[in-house]
Amino acid sequence: MSEKSVDKATLKMIKKAGDDNVKLAWDRLVAQQPQCGFGQLGVCCRNCNMGPCRIDPFGDGPDTGVCGADADTIVARNLLRAIAAGAAAHSDHGRGIAATLYASARGEARDYPIKDEAKLKAVATEFGIVVEGRSVQEIALELAGAVLEEFGTKKGSLQFINRAPVQRRELWDKLGITPRGIDREVVESMHRTHMGVDNDYTSLILQGLRTALSDGWGGSCIATELSDILFGTPQPVKGVCNxxxxxxxxxxxxxxxxxxxxxxxxxxxxxxxxxxxxxxxxxxxxxxxxxxxxxxxxxxxxxxxxxxxxxxxxxxxxxxxxxxxxxxxxxxxxxxxxxxxxxxxxxxxxxxxxxxxxxxxxxxxxxxxxxxxxxxxxxxxxxxxxxxxxxxVSIPSDRMEYMAGFSVEALLAALGGTLSPLIDALKSGSVKGIAGVVGCNNPKYRQDYSHLTFIRELIKNDILVVATGCAAIACAKDGMLLPGAADEAGEGLKAVCKGLNVPPVLHMGSCVDISRILTVAAAIANALGVDIADLPLVGAAPEWMSEKAVSIGAYVIGSGIFTILGTVPPVLGSKNVAALLTSGADEVIGAKFAVEEDPVAAAELAVKHIAGKRVSLGL
Ligand code: BF8
Ligand code: SF4
Missing domain, CATH: 3.40.50.2030 (Rossmann fold)
Structure with a gap:
């Protein structure tokens, strides 16, 4: 890697840190070299004290741990634990917001009045709560109670999954991966990965999808929807960054x-x-x-x-x-x-x-x-x-303006109240498809380079980008969240963006707000009467590092969206697990992962995938 970042402000401050004798993540990464090869392949296990065990990837040493677990079991268990941790993080965040709504409704959190009553009523109605003739406090109290129950085991399935098309929900039922309680899936994942419980890699991966779905359509969705109710639903807003x-x-x-x-x-x-x-x-x-x-x-x-x-x-x-x-x-x-x-x-x-x-x-x-x-x-x-x-003191002068605030509601408003103009644009091909680009930075990769290169290639090919998390911030810093960035887009997307005065990359929020992307994907599928897997969509996490991103990737493919990872996940120690994730999953769940570190090649995969889905849809 010739440079650590494409961001000038970052490079200046890395230099200053060097002058100030301050060690940064990049320095600590160097100090960690060479990083553990067993860990990179996912073949080490310390789930019990007969271990730690590791499988020899070259086939010369042990091919099982002390208990007999092979590479498939160990890799799948490690992956499931990562998903469980990521789902737990998003969902515990959601629980915190639900607890605040509960306290607000009980009059115990006076600094948190309900800011969006219309959204409160809409979400309460989704939960089957009567809103007519009731006070905001009453509705909020009942909604907070119902949402907190989503974490437990009482109901059998989560409320927000009903946003997904019926075909998807039937598939989840058929595969036995309809998420039940949010906490229940995380706990069951920890149980299954205890020594001597679930040892079948397919079964472990399916539980991974179920746990991740409880994040995307559960904990994350709760975090988003209840935050909008409490703090206000985002509307297009301008600001500065870096x-x-x-x-x-x-x-x-x-x-x-x-x-x-x-x-x-x-x-x-x-x-x-x-x-x-x-x-x-x-x-x-x-x-x-x-x-x-x-x-x-x-x-x-x-x-x-x-x-x-x-x-x-x-x-x-x-x-x-x-x-x-x-x-x-x-x-x-x-x-x-x-x-x-x-x-x-x-x-x-x-x-x-x-x-x-x-x-x-x-x-x-x-x-x-x-x-x-x-x-x-x-x-x-x-x-x-x-x-x-x-x-x-030395503050870099680099700053950039952006436009953000594209909640589902704001997107609908920009489109004139319905998704129809977007669906028409997809049908006509002026917008070829939509890509959700999300996730972190990772010091193993040049900061922001993969995000920006990948996104530029997509918009050139008339693919509308919706972004969240640190990926969205990368775009903000580089001017990609300005309506003028549409000049870099293909003719079709450019015309759509200019017509609506929106950027070609729509910032939809934080990582829990990927639930907004799911909601839009589900609404488009429902409008067309097809499954999410039939739509010209892709997901991507070009520079991901966190366990939350692992959960996100799993619920995005679990929801039927092809997902490209730009950093290599620790699963290559099991050919079977890697093959299931990057190929077999397509037949099972209608979507799969690809791993591609080169963002230009990754964009080619996305463009090809979207073209293929358009042909299948007859567009
Ligand atoms: O939840 S993108 S580095 S900040 S994990 Fe973290 Fe990754 Fe950033 Fe937000 Ni998301
Ligand atoms: Fe080793 Fe099995 Fe214990 Fe893992 S669970 S540490 S593979 S003995």
């Missing part, structure tokens, strides 16, 4: 993590006159709240809050020397942050009882008393402005 959003003369705060419960309230708390006066007293001209990673996506989607960057920029924000506080909750927060902060004046403030960081200051966040805690945290940041060391 490290250049940090201000030399303001108290800079980075919100990093995932749950909007914390970030949303901080955005409002930062407008407090007393805090602003205190900031001015200390010589700052204001308080600049910026987002990072998915919580950044949450607050940019709803409030247009500036976005400082994606996954590989979290350390670099501190390296600017201009950040008073990094406020974190859960997920994708590098444990290195407090150590890096130690080289500057930055305070890392953890807030979730689930996520503590040695070296960070812990201020427990409490949704029952949210505004008060938010102000307390912000005060720490404001006070810290006085400790800023001017000689260490």
């Amino acid at each position: 490290l250049g959003v940090l201000m030399e003369d303001q108290v800079n705060i980075i919100l990093h993590g995932h749950e909007p419960t914390l970030s949303d309230i901080i955005v409002f708390a930062a407008r407090d006159e007393e805090l602003l006066a205190e900031a001015r007293q200390r010589g700052a001209s204001g308080i600049n709240v910026c987002g990072m990673c998915c919580t950044g996506n949450e607050v940019l989607m709803r409030h247009g809050v500036p976005l400082a960057g994606n996954f590989l920029q979290q350390e670099l924000a501190i390296v600017t020397g201009a950040v008073e506080a990094v406020i974190v909750d859960v997920q994708c927060i590098m444990p290195s942050l407090p150590q890096i902060a130690g080289c500057y004046h930055t305070k890392v403030i953890s807030t979730s009882p689930k996520a503590k960081f040695p070296g960070a200051l812990h201020v427990p966040f409490d949704e029952h008393n949210a505004m008060e805690v938010a102000k307390k945290i912000l005060r720490l940041a404001v006070e810290n402005y006085s400790n800023r060391r001017r000689e260490k």
